[in-house]
Amino acid sequence: xxxxxxxxxxxxxxxxxxxxxxxxxxxxxxxxxxxxxxxxxxxxxxxxxxxxxxxxxxxxxxxxxxxxxxxxxxxxxxxxxxx
Amino acid sequence: xxxxxxxxxxxxxxxxxxxxxxxxxxxxxxxxxxxxxxxxxxxxxxxxxxxxxxxxxxxxxxxxxxxxxxxxxxxxxxxxxxxxxxxxxxxxxxxxxxxxxxxxxxxxxxxxxxxxxxxxxxxxxxxxxxxxxxxxxxxxxxxxxxxxx
Numbered sequence: 192x193x194x195x196x197x198x199x200x201x202x203x204x205x206x207x208x209x210x211x212x213x214x215x216x217x218x219x220x221x222x223x224x225x226x227x228x229x230x231x232x233x234x235x236x237x238x239x240x241x242x243x244x245x246x247x248x249x250x251x252x253x254x255x256x257x258x259x260x261x262x263x264x265x266x267x268x269x270x271x272x273x274x
Numbered sequence: 275x276x277x278x279x280x281x282x283x284x285x286x287x288x289x290x291x292x293x294x295x296x297x298x299x300x301x302x303x304x305x306x307x308x309x310x311x312x313x314x315x316x317x318x319x320x321x322x323x324x325x326x327x328x329x330x331x332x333x334x335x336x337x338x339x340x341x342x343x344x345x346x347x348x349x350x351x352x353x354x355x356x357x358x359x360x361x362x363x364x365x366x367x368x369x370x371x372x373x374x375x376x377x378x379x380x381x382x383x384x385x386x387x388x389x390x391x392x393x394x395x396x397x398x399x400x401x402x403x404x405x406x407x408x409x410x411x412x413x414x415x416x417x418x419x420x421x422x423x
Contacts, residue, residue, distance in 0.1 A: 198324055198396035199408050247394070250329035266326060270411035273323065273354060273395025274307055274366050274386060 192259075194227075196237075197268035200244065203237040220248060221256040223265065238267065245270055275350065276334040278325065280357040283367055292349050292369055299348050301375035303382040307366040309359050313409065317402030323356045323365065326394035330354070337388045341370075344384065345377040352385060354395060384422050391419040 192211055196204045217226045224241070227234045238244065246253050247266040275292075285306055293299055309321045334352050341350060353367040368385045372378040397409040 195326070197326055197394070198398070201324075247326070247329055250326075250332055252392075266329070268326065268394060269396060269408065271391065271394050272397045272409040272411060273325070273393050274390040274415075 192262055193264045195264065195266040195268075197266065199269055200237055200267050203233050205233060218259050219256050220246065220253060220259060220262075220265070223259060243269060275352070276331060276338055277351075277353045278327075278330050278334070279353065279355060282355070282363060283353050285364070285367060285369075288351060288353070288367060289369060292351055293371055296348060296371070298373055299371045300373045301378040302369065302371045303375070303378040304370075305366075305368045305382050305386055306364050307386075309361050309363050309365060311361045313399060316399070318361065318399050319402055320358060320360050320400045321365070322358045322398040322400070323354075324396045324398065325354075325356045329394050333393045334389065337385060337392060340388070341381045341385050345370075345372065345381040346374065347372050347377060347381055350381065350385065352389065354389070354393065356395070387415070387418045387422060390415045 193208055194211055195208045196206065201207050213223055213226050217223055224238055228238050245268050248257065248262055249264055285304055289302055289304060293302060311318050334354065338350060338352060341347065348371045350371065351369040355365055359365060368382050370378040370381040370385070398406060399409055400406045
């Protein structure tokens with residue numbers, strides 16, 4: 192599964208994207224976030240306050256926990272400021 | 275129609291292309307967003323726009339589709355740039371064309387309000403004091419978007 196980071200999340204994580212293979216028991220979005228945070232820094236700090244993070248799964252905004260089956264791409268980013 | 279590009283655009287040319295040959299258009303409204311030299315009390319020297327390729331196009335297309343559902347539009351165009359841009363350069367262009375001005379005005383406002391809160395773009399400001407920082411979400415933008423719910 193591909194994980195993407197944008198804006199300050201990219202800076203904090205230190206990379207725009209990575210490929211991860213979580214274990215089978217990690218089967219929901221929030222499970223994935225906990226699994227990433229368990230890897231320690233910089234994930235722990237970057238994903239500690241989800242109220243300042245927006246999440247897209249397969250390029251669609253997601254606002255609550257969902258099952259991860261069929262997920263190819265998860266993106267974490269701050270609230271948008273274009274225009 | 276939507277376009278995400280790094281190149282600068284020419285508003286006049288885009289209006290001409292959009293309205294060419296259409297005899298039923300009575301109103302064209304355009305909005306151009308420019309890089310200004312200040313934000314929240316700091317001097318700004320340039321902006322760099324980052325975006326999420328793929329999702330950006332999807333979101334902009336959905337925003338356009340919603341506008342076409344809500345108003346009678348003959349055509350509309352959203353161009354949003356990414357990359358580094360200097361003060362006075364255009365960042366975003368919205369053009370709406372309709373038989374009637376009310377539809378064109380309202381749709382243009384709606385497109386910008388939704389774009390500012392839904393399209394995955396982020397602004398990095400370079401400041402006159404040598405610092406740089408990501409622009410934070412504005413509550414006024416969120417409030418403006420809410421009125422269309």
